[in-house]
Amino acid sequence: MLLRASGERDHTDYDLAAVTQNSGDTGVPHGDWLRKLVEAAIAGEWGALGDIRRDAAMAMGEQAAVDALTVAAAFNGITRVADATGIPLDTSTAESTVELRASIGIDDYAYAAKTERYG
Amino acid sequence: MYPPNTRLRENLREAHSATWQCIAEPGSFWRGTERVSMVSEARAALECSLCVERKAALSPNAGNGNHRCATNLEPVMIDAIHRMRTDPGRLTKSWFDGVIAAGISHQAYVEMVSVVNASVIIDTLHRCLGLELPALPAPIEGEPSGDYNTDAVDDGAWLPVLAAEQVMNEETRMPSVPYIGRAMGLVPSAAQLFFQTFRPHYALIDIKLAISQAQTEFVAARVSALNECFY
Incomplete structure (x- = not known):
């Protein structure tokens, strides 16, 4: 949802549906490389990630590849804080993203829905 | 903690070193040895066959047997840490209520969430850069302080959170203190530990990366989606 705000500041219409899908182009520069880095990192595919990191560094620059992974590492932690404390969306975000959440599947992750689904 | 050639910024290196040291110290509700055990247990979860079985099952409550554990933490803590590490997307309110009913206070739970997930950030970054995980810090003797925020409020989360006025930032369209910044507000030292680790990685605007x-x-x-x- 912050990607949408970022797009508005950049006057760029990113395809947000591609965020929740396993393929697709959001329109973010080097999105393919960022996707590969993140997916290998979160899946814990460390061997593959070494090769991806090297290739991504050639495409985007070494510092950019490292920075992308620092962001991924941070969100691998903070998403767990949110999930473990059951915090709701901030009111402004909840109000401004009703259609977006439904259309790209984020509502499936809502804590009430998970409790209903998994007990 | 990180070799000099890893292209990490100095403030991140310093923050992670400080976090590692802080984990070893007595917290507000756990001793240093227990906090270090939480990190050890989070690592053991990645090699746990019960966690693998549960992750692949339709229900997060499927699977028999015991966790492959690395510590003598209480079983409810071991299960909580393993689930948080390996299947965070299927944590539920009823699961959380079970943890509390088993005798873990809200405050102790918050501190555990902070310690485990600060270590998740640090361990993930090491793995991402092809580095060995850092050695666990040596626990420091001492008793927990028992300090917590008595002004925390019930505001829609599973546990009391930091009370904060919701002033909107027009640029980010987020409140001045987003909910995630309030989530561990029941135990200020826990919030501090986690966010000192997280903050050098990210900013809502004007990111310096x-x-x-x-x-x-x-x-x-x-x-988040994954x-x-x-x-």
Whole structure:
């Protein structure tokens, strides 16, 4: 949802549906490389990630590849804080993203829905 | 903690070293040895066959047997840490209520969430850069302080959170203190520990990285989706 705000500041219409899908182009520069880095990192595919990191560094620059992974590492932690404390969306975000959440599947992750689904 | 050739910024290196040291110290509700055990247990979860079985099952409550554990933490803590580490997207309110009913206070739970997930950030970054995990810090003797925020409020989360006025930032369209910044507000030292680790990695605006804000938000959003995180 912050990607949408970022797009508005950049006057760029990113395809947000591609965020929740396993393929697709959001329109973010080097999105393919960022996707590969993140997916290998979160899946814990460390061997593959070494090769991806090297290739991504050639495409985007070494510092950019490292920075992308620092962001991924941070969100691998903070998403767990949110999930473990059951915090709701901030009111402004909840109000401004009703259609977006439904259309790209984020509502499936809502804590009430998970409790209903998994007990 | 990190070799000099890893292209990590100095403030991040310093923050992670400080976090590692802080984990070893007595917290507000856990001793240093227990906090270090939490990190050890989070690592053991990645090699746990019960966690693998549960992750692949339709229900997060499937699977028999015991966790492959590395510590003598209480079983309820071991289960909580393993679930948080390996299947965070399927944590539920009823699961959380079970942890509390088993005798873990809200305050102790918050501190555990902070310690485990600060270590998740540090361990993930090491793995991402092809580095060995850092050696566990040596626990420091001492008793927990028992300090917590008596002004925390019930405001829609599973446990009391930091009370904060919701002033909107027009640029980010987020409150001045977003909910995630309030989530561990019941135990200020826990919030401090986690966010001192997290903060050098990310900013809501004007990010000082070699990737743009939009690229940063895409990475963050993709991680959230893969971890099935609603927030």
